[in-house]
Amino acid sequence: xxxxxxxxxxxxxxxxxxxxxxxxxxxxxxxxxxxxxxxxxxxxxxxxxxxxxxxxxxxxxxxxxxxxxxxxxxxxxxxxxxxxxxxxxxxxxxxxxxxxxxxxxxxxxxxxxxxxxxxxxxxxxxxxxxxxxxxxxxxxxxxxxxxxxxxxxxxxxxxxxxxxxxxxxxxxxxxxxxxxxxxxxxxxxxxxxxxxxxxxxxxxxxxxxxxxxxxxxxxxxxxxxxxxxxxxxxxxxxxxxxxxxxxxxxxxxxxxxxxxxxxxxxxxxxxxxxxxxxxxxxxxxxxxxxxxxxxxxxxxxxxx
Amino acid sequence: xxxxxxxxxxxxxxxxxxxxxxxxxxxxxxxxxxxxxxxxxxxxxxxxxxxxxxxxxxxxxxxxxxxxxxxxxxxxxxxxxxxxxxxxxxxxxxxxxxxxxxxxxxxxxxxxxxxxxxxxxxxxxxxxxxxxxxxxxxxxxxxxxxxxxxxxxxxxxxxxxxxxxxxxxxxxxxxxxxxxxxxxxxxxxxxxxxxxxxxxxxxxxxxxxxxxxxxxxxxxxxxxxxxxxxxxxxxxxxxxxxxxxxxxxxxxxxxxxxxxxxxxxxxxxxxxxxxxxxxxxxxxxxxxxxxxxxxxxxxxxxxxxxxxxxxxxxxxxxxxxxxxxxxxx
Numbered sequence: 344x345x346x347x348x349x350x351x352x353x354x355x356x357x358x359x360x361x362x363x364x365x366x367x368x369x370x371x372x373x374x375x376x377x378x379x380x381x382x383x384x385x386x387x388x389x390x391x392x393x394x395x396x397x398x399x400x401x402x403x404x405x406x407x408x409x410x411x412x413x414x415x416x417x418x419x420x421x422x423x424x425x426x427x428x429x430x431x432x433x434x435x436x437x438x439x440x441x442x443x444x445x446x447x448x449x450x451x452x453x454x455x456x457x458x459x460x461x462x463x464x465x466x467x468x469x470x471x472x473x474x475x476x477x478x479x480x481x482x483x484x485x486x487x488x489x490x491x492x493x494x495x496x497x498x499x500x501x502x503x504x505x506x507x508x509x510x511x512x513x514x515x516x517x518x519x520x521x522x523x524x525x526x527x528x529x530x531x532x533x534x535x536x537x538x539x540x541x542x543x544x545x546x547x548x549x550x551x552x553x554x555x556x557x558x559x560x561x562x563x564x565x566x567x568x569x570x571x572x573x574x575x576x577x578x579x580x581x582x583x584x585x586x587x588x589x590x591x592x593x594x595x596x597x598x599x600x601x602x603x604x605x606x607x608x609x610x611x612x613x614x615x616x617x618x619x620x621x622x623x624x625x626x627x628x629x630x631x632x633x634x635x636x637x638x639x640x641x642x643x644x645x646x647x
Numbered sequence: 648x649x650x651x652x653x654x655x656x657x658x659x660x661x662x663x664x665x666x667x668x669x670x671x672x673x674x675x676x677x678x679x680x681x682x683x684x685x686x687x688x689x690x691x692x693x694x695x696x697x698x699x700x701x702x703x704x705x706x707x708x709x710x711x712x713x714x715x716x717x718x719x720x721x722x723x724x725x726x727x728x729x730x731x732x733x734x735x736x737x738x739x740x741x742x743x744x745x746x747x748x749x750x751x752x753x754x755x756x757x758x759x760x761x762x763x764x765x766x767x768x769x770x771x772x773x774x775x776x777x778x779x780x781x782x783x784x785x786x787x788x789x790x791x792x793x794x795x796x797x798x799x800x801x802x803x804x805x806x807x808x809x810x811x812x813x814x815x816x817x818x819x820x821x822x823x824x825x826x827x828x829x830x831x832x833x834x835x836x837x838x839x840x841x842x843x844x845x846x847x848x849x850x851x852x853x854x855x856x857x858x859x860x861x862x863x864x865x866x867x868x869x870x871x872x873x874x875x876x877x878x879x880x881x882x883x884x885x886x887x888x889x890x891x892x893x894x895x896x897x898x899x900x901x902x903x904x905x906x907x908x909x910x911x912x913x914x915x916x917x918x919x920x921x922x923x924x925x926x927x928x929x930x931x932x933x934x935x936x937x938x939x940x941x942x943x944x945x946x947x948x949x950x951x952x953x954x955x956x957x958x959x960x961x962x963x964x965x966x967x968x969x970x971x972x973x974x975x976x
Contacts (some may be wrong), residue, residue, distance in 0.1 A: 577913025
């Protein structure tokens with residue numbers, strides 16, 4: 344069965360798009376990855392214009408992440424207090440990031456730097472997380488280690504505005520999550536991604552949050568970011584296709600529910616291995632894309 | 648009886664249903680003018696007649712307007728008419744040119760990156776060519792170029808503005824050939840020979856007939872169907888008919904809303920997505936507690952059940968998800 348997407352002006356196979364949404368949604372519910380990364384390219388392969396694909400995907404993430412947030416909320420995995428601070432930090436970081444991109448562009452070679460930064464950041468985050476969680480798994484059942492505390496120093500403990508986050512079972516100065524999140528926001532804006540890929544590892548390793556709380560809190564933050572972006576896209580580019588978004592969302596919310604269930608069965612380090620594998624696969628795919636000669640030198644721009 | 652119960656039902660209709668009905672009525676009112684225009688357009692299509700010399704070419708396209716409704720899945724377009732005796736026929740489907748934006752990849756050291764931004768214009772958005780025989784055997788190069796009948800002749804009309812400055816000849820050539828390659832890959836530019844069927848009419852004139860499986864991915868807009876009658880490798884007659892692709896019904900309403908009230912549309916899109924997300928989550932939570940209780944109809948055999956319970960208990964103890972418990976143990 345086919346359905347016409349009103350704004351894209353393209354008719355697509357209904358089950359194909361719902362199925363793609365379900366697969367991406369499962370990953371989203373499992374490890375808190377927003378799915379923008381995977382879904383936009385899939386939509387473009389199906390034949391949806393790139394500008395519409397990017398904007399509608401943002402809209403569908405609103406649905407996925409609200410479903411994921413609600414599911415994790417019931418399981419007690421959403422830290423509203425920390426999530427709010429992360430949200431503010433992320434917004435601030437994105438503003439700075441957009442300005443940094445403009446400066447980089449005028450200096451030239453910006454795209455080169457971005458492409459390299461992408462592969463290096465994702466590659467190292469992915470391999471570290473993979474290595475660490477494998478070790479935790481191997482060390483086994485007797486010895487339960489909390490996530491390693493690399494950044495644990497007296498300096499951070501002495502910062503002002505200490506606040507406890509009972510939901511995540513951590514205590515930090517307000518400034519720590521804010522500035523870490525701002526840093527991720529800068530990176531996200533420069534690399535042009537939602538940031539879930541970096542945000543979750545950061546919450547686990549630097550803020551020492553439990554994996555489950557990190558995923559729930561990350562989804563909460565994504566929900567707000569994407570709601571804002573959707574309205575912005577609808578007003579400036581008029582490229583949001585709500586029918587497309589709801590179809591993808593229908594698939595992905597169901598997928599996300601199953602993902603959140605699966606996350607409950609798995610242990611923290613097992614979840615981290617799944618996320619690490621996804622990050623590594625994406626990195627390898629990107630690296631291949633950078634090295635292999637493309638079949639045509641032109642690719643549709645996502646915005647103008 | 649049935650009538651009475653029906654009346655009863657309508658009387659009992661809830662307020663929300665009534666609100667819904669008013670909403671749909673309002674929607675229909677918005678869409679009605681479109682529908683009327685569409686109907687008019689369908690009726691007015693008359694075969695256009697050639698303008699070149701004594702050789703009459705006629706073309707009839709049906710349907711002349713394709714309505715794209717919610718479950719639109721492409722359409723079959725029939726192009727038929729008559730051409731002078733002994734001629735070959737070429738049918739071109741051309742979509743209006745529009746600006747397109749691209750990234751151009753370039754090599755920097757060992758890797759490929761987006762090296763430039765381009766705006767490309769002057770190329771048809773759709774170019775399908777159907778002929779009764781292979782194009783180069785029925786027309787010579789000057790005629791093909793004059794009427795822009797193949798990719799090669801379109802190529803020189805492609806304009807490009809680059810962020811890196813005005814492109815030189817070699818760069819422009821690279822961009823043009825890559826553009827054609829991309830369009831060929833996505834199926835927007837295609838040439839299919841031996842697809843136009845010819846037959847002789849009683850009067851000696853040629854009758855031609857072509858079935859086009861209209862591409863599902865062609866966006867709404869106006870397209871041109873051009874028919875060329877060719878003899879002795881030259882064009883001896885030409886006719887043209889428009890083909891319109893318009894959204895109708897629900898898609899038309901959504902598209903209009905997204906253009907005319909973009910902020911409201913964005914807001915509604917977010918609200919719809921949030922409701923969908925929370926709604927599905929609420930549905931899922933409804934089913935959740937029931938799953939834990941075994942269904943009454945199918946009792947599980949006692950020993951198996953006990954074993955399963957023991958096994959799962961053992962697993963929670965040895966490697967349960969709660970780190971605190973494990974630490975204390």
